[in-house]
Amino acid sequence: MRSCISLLLTISPGSTGNSSTTISSSNSERSASPSESPSSGGQATSNGGSNLVGSSTAVPSNPQPSQDVSTSIANKAKIQSALLTDSNGVMVTGPCNEIFQVFFVPNIFINVQTDKNTVEMGNKFKSLSNSITLKTFEYSKNECAGGKTFKFVALIQENKLTLKWKVYDAPNQNKTTDDMADIKRYIIRNVLSPFTAIQVHTVLKHNDEVIMESKNYSISKAVPEKCNFIASECFLHGSIFIEKCYKCTLKAKNIDANDECYNYVQKLTSVSTEGNAVTQAADDNTNEVELTESINNILDLIYKVDVNNNKELVKMEEMDNTLIGELMKYCKLLKQEDVSGTLENHELANHVETCSNLTKLLEKHNEEKKSSLLYKLKNPAICMKYAENWITNKTGLVLPNLSYKNNENKIQLQTTKVSETSSVNQNNIKDTFNDGIDGVIDLEAVEQDNKQSYYFTDSMFCNDEYCDRWKDKNTCISKIEAQDQGNCATSWIFASKLHLETIRCMKGYEHASSSALYVANCANKEAKDKCHVGSNPLEFLKIIDENKFLPLEVNLPYSYAKVGNACPNPQNHWTNLWANVELLDSKDEPNSLGAKGYTAYESDKFKGNMDAFIGIIKKEILLKGSVIAYVKTKNAMGYDLNGKKVLSLCGDKHPDHAVNITGYGNYINSKGEKKSYWIVRNSWGKYWGDEGNFMVDMHGPEQCEHNFMHSVVMFNIDMPLTNVNKKKEAELYNYYLKTSPDFYSNLYFNSLSAEKANDLNNKNVITANSVIYGSDNSASGTQPGVGVAPGVGVAPGVGVAPGVGVAPGVGVSSNTGGPGAEVGTNGSQGSEIEKAVPDSTSPVNNKKIVHILKLIKDDHVKWNLIKYKNKDSINEDHDCSRSYSPKEGKYEYCVKLCDDKWNDCKDEELPGNCLSKFDTANECFFCYV
Structure with a gap:
């Protein structure tokens, strides 16, 4: 489960913050100019206005947090970025051997691997190019290695993408000019819409922390402010599915269906049943309702608290009559509900055998949430006398009688090349080297391929990685x-x-x-x-x-x-x-x-x-x-x-x-x-x-x-292609990057070099089910020498938000602190709730994983910090700890309600609105979940 730490305060010079939803200030993250010298800037300024226009109720904002988490978390970032002054690109600086990603929303994705001096480019995650070296000349000295630092600039002017790459050998050795940097230029064809934002995603491994940072430099002002406010809140609260969060908020605030904000999302695709969610149980099969209640009771009874206040499973000899009776009732109900034939064709277990089967399952699922266990405990095998025989009749494969036709040992012919009908076209970036142009990025090529072959599904959810x-x-x-x-x-x-x-x-x-x-x-x-x-x-x-x-x-x-x-x-x-x-x-x-x-x-x-x-x-x-x-x-x-x-x-x-x-x-x-x-x-x-x-x-x-x-x-x-046209993507995704749960986990995975991954071997921080997590002993703070090359300075009058770190050499306002800049964990939003099942005590489960999200627009920064409670949350498509309550002391209630009722709502188009139906006292807000 993830613990959301409230960071969203309104900061003005000398203020201590309030319950609004933003940190606002001038900042050097919107500062780089290829032609300006470093210059420190002005002071933080206020940017209020948390109310949704057209609604009498403000979009929920986090309460003021306490001040026991240092803003040094944000300052630990190795890689720094800044928007170019003309808002046509971004500059990124940092130590070599790091990986980061840049998105020109909504069209172009750039993956930079500084350890290899290469980039991959494509249309979002579609058809990434083969790795392109950033070195323009054979004898270029711009080659990353340990101890060195880099500067990377990507900018778009009209239909040209320019990449600039410079490597510095050591601190203070940054005397160079742009003509000493390696430069690549690409023609962009078939741009359907101008880029509206630039996102930069980075990862830092620091001691016992993994810090991910996602920055969204908002450029376009086409979205009405009241609509953009809703979308930005969804982004800052870590919502993976921004469109779903956005629609949920519109419905939660009873915004008229004809309001212009609905123009940025797709219409609901089906008639939702969420309005009947709270009464649905009454219409369900009585046995099904009783079975769910019985499982709930068993999960409450089968754990005890040890001397260290940790939960553990009760032993067989410790079962009391209440638990024994509940186990017998559970199996009786499960047999009545079973349609698989398991308990009809196998002998029913007694309470001892049921407890044994159940204990084995719970031990293997000791990190599961209660909502998940409520599902798993409906497996009829738990009530079998001999559960190991459950799969005996559940297989059913007999190999066909086929033989090879003298075509062996030719595996290289058909494994590395994608067929002509593939939706992954490796030729979308073509080397031309004419008139100073290094290649062509055709944003339409993939779509044309798909019209001739297979229907394309979103590459944020399925790609080569x-x-x-x-x-x-x-x-x-x-x-x-x-x-x-x-x-x-x-x-x-x-x-x-x-x-x-x-x-x-x-x-x-x-x-x-x-x-x-x-x-x-x-x-x-x-x-x-x-x-x-x-x-x-x-x-x-x-x-x-x-x-x-x-x-x-x-x-x-x-x-x-x-x-x-x-x-x-x-x-x-x-x-x-x-x-x-x-x-x-x-x-x-x-x-x-x-x-x-x-x-x-x-x-x-x-x-x-x-x-x-x-x-x-x-x-x-x-x-x-x-x-x-x-x-x-x-x-x-x-x-x-x-x-x-x-x-x-x-x-x-x-x-x-x-x-x-x-x-x-x-x-x-x-x-x-x-x-x-x-x-x-x-x-x-x-x-x-x-x-x-x-x-x-x-x-x-x-x-x-x-x-x-x-x-x-x-x-x-x-099979003929359907004549039904592919659904058009929601307009909202022209302004905010569409992500997936695996996007962030894969970002972390790719940030680990093989050497770093192997260094984790002796630290006991990884388990086989830890899909993405680990850390190394990277030094905190910014690496020495991660400066900005001469000619890449800071726009005059630009300051920095409290806690927003910048590379040495980038001018910032000296007035960036103040009491309001402190960040807390002990507010009602940051408190933790007791899980229905015990947490594992392995080190990996205690690993701190922090996600910093920043929205930079018009020289102001809004940002939020999310702490992941355990290693699995980052890869999940929902997290009940993102629940919110405007009432003091109700946060834990909201999280528990979300967990308890998630199975009732998870298949709804807007689960957040469904969950709110169970909140009869109207004390919770679930759209960020």
């Missing part, structure tokens, strides 16, 4: 729910149908769940074998292609108990998802097993070159949304698997189960090594793993004979 489309709640793929094959060996069907459904999504269709029961019952098998004898995706294709039909799930809903019936005749009102779809002939790709419509790659064929195998999978996920994978479940996948931890697993020569790989990401393992993982969707229901998903290290342990992914499979089909 990371991919998790489940988190992009507005997309087709995110609408695909976790399925439960029940007590049948039908994983081959569910993995196949999900792969087909993601292909449809990538072709631009809305999600339509296909009928697994139709495929199961149309298999050419004896009735008794349809449930208990497995098969493979090749048979899935054969069944639907021979029948030329695949109905919707709503036409023929799945139930394990109905598997074994006759193949149904299609009804007139049924929808055919296989209409106008054809299987393509196999191309016999190197190292592949092929058949019509089907291509498989076995990982064993890539021993010694697993990067090629990984490249194939990534390419297919980018194009088709998923691949099918064959795995072995024994000793790897049980009822109590923790899907939030990256598992490092060995495979087997004989797989027995089919799953889907739907994405990938990066993490640091327990040895401090930079590693990558697959996101895998299973078909054992939403109460298993992480809502049906789990994560697996791409390579697995070194001693493994086989990779966990025995094979990966993809369908090759000719």
Whole structure:
């Protein structure tokens, strides 16, 4: 859980702050000018006005915090940035061996790797260029190395992007002119809209702190002030989905639907049920309500407090009659609700066995929030007498009988180059070297490719570095729910149908769940074998292609108990998802097993070159949304698997189960090594793993004979593109960068050099499930010599906001302190609440992760500081600790209410408004969550 520390005060000279929502002052972050000398500037000035125009109620602002957190947090930043005087670019300075990112919103993304003297550029995260060296000449001395510092300038004038790069050998050796810097110039084509803001993202590792900083230099004034105020508050409070936060605030404040502020967001896509959320429970199945209450009671009873005031699980002999009775009631209710066949086909556990099963699960999920545990404890396996047998009938893979066709040992031919239909075009930056121009950035090229091939999904959620489309709640793929094959060996069907459904999504269709029961019952098998004898995706294709039909799930809903019936005749009102779809002939790709419509790659064929195998999978996920994978479940996948931890697993020569790989990401393992993982969707229901998903290290342990992914499979089909036009992005994202939960975690991951990551090995700060966290012993403060080269000075009259650090050589106002500049943690917003489950005491969970967000506009700075309570919060798509209450002492109540009711609201289009329905006393504000 993340603890939000209130930092948003209005500062004027000599003031002590109030309950408004901004820090405002002149600042040197909007200061760099290629032609001006350093000059100190004026004093801080006030910038009040927290009320939303058109509303009688102000947008909630944080209360005045206490003053026990030093603004030195902000001064620790190694990398400093400043907006150029003409507002056409940004200057960044800092020590070498750092990585930072610059966005010209909404069009251009620049990733700078100073340790390699290179940049990558592209349209947002789409089609990044191959690394381009910043050195213009072979004998240039501008090459970063340890102990050196750099200056980087990026500016856009008309249709030209200019990059300037200068490296300094040591402090005070900055006598240079622009002609001694390396300069690159690029023509920008097909700019659909002018850039409206510049964002700079950096990361600092300092002792026990990880400090991320995100600066938004606002340039455009096109957005009305009352609307921009709402958006800026969402940005400063760390909201990942700014559009959702913005719409939530408009609704929470009852802004008229015809107000101009609604022009900057998309209309609600569906009729929300949130208005009935508070009474929904009364309409639900009585057993379901009682089951939830029983789980709540168990979570309260199964923990005790030790002498150190820490929570721990009760031992078997410590169970009292109340807990025993609740466990018996729980299993009775769970059996009544179970539709998977688990408790119908397996013996029910007694209270001792249930407690044992439950304890094993809770020990593996000791960092989960209560809202998550309320989900996981609905897994019927917990009430099985022999829970280890839960997966016995839940596999269902038989490998197809295919052979290789003399096409082995040619893996290099098809792994590094993306096909012509790929949405990742590597040629968008072309070297021309004519008339002093180093290349061309074509912002339309990717979109043209997508019109000819696959439907494009947002690159902030899926790109070459990371991919998790489940988190992009507005997309087709995110609408695909976790399925439960029940007590049948039908994983081959569910993995196949999900792969087909993601292909449809990538072709631009809305999600339509296909009928697994139709495929199961149309298999050419004896009735008794349809449930208990497995098969493979090749048979899935054969069944639907021979029948030329695949109905919707709503036409023929799945139930394990109905598997074994006759193949149904299609009804007139049924929808055919296989209409106008054809299987393509196999191309016999190197190292592949092929058949019509089907291509498989076995990982064993890539021993010694697993990067090629990984490249194939990534390419297919980018194009088709998923691949099918064959795995072995024994000793790897049980009822109590923790899907939030990256598992490092060995495979087997004989797989027995089919799953889907739907994405990938990066993490640091327990040895401090930079590693990558697959996101895998299973078909054992939403109460298993992480809502049906789990994560697996791409390579697995070194001693493994086989990779966990025995094979990966993809369908090759000719499916027409939909005629439905792609939804236009919300206008708001032309002014504020659209981000994703993985954006910030990947920013931190990329900031670690291999050496830094390995240095963490002996510090016990990383665990295998720590996807992004760690630290090093970097010195605090600004590195000596991180100055501004002559000619890159500060605009006259520009000061600096309290706590905003700048590089030496940048002039700042001497009057930047004052009591109001202190930052606090003990205000009602910064207090912590007791979790429903105990925190792990491992050092990584105590690692301080701070996110500083700054909004710079018209020589004023608004900024906020967010502290992450544990290592997982940064990567989540919501955080209840961002709840707010205007009433003293109610913050903890609001956070608890959010946690308790999150499951009721998480699927709503605007969860914040849904949560407010449970706040009958109107004491909380949830839009920032």
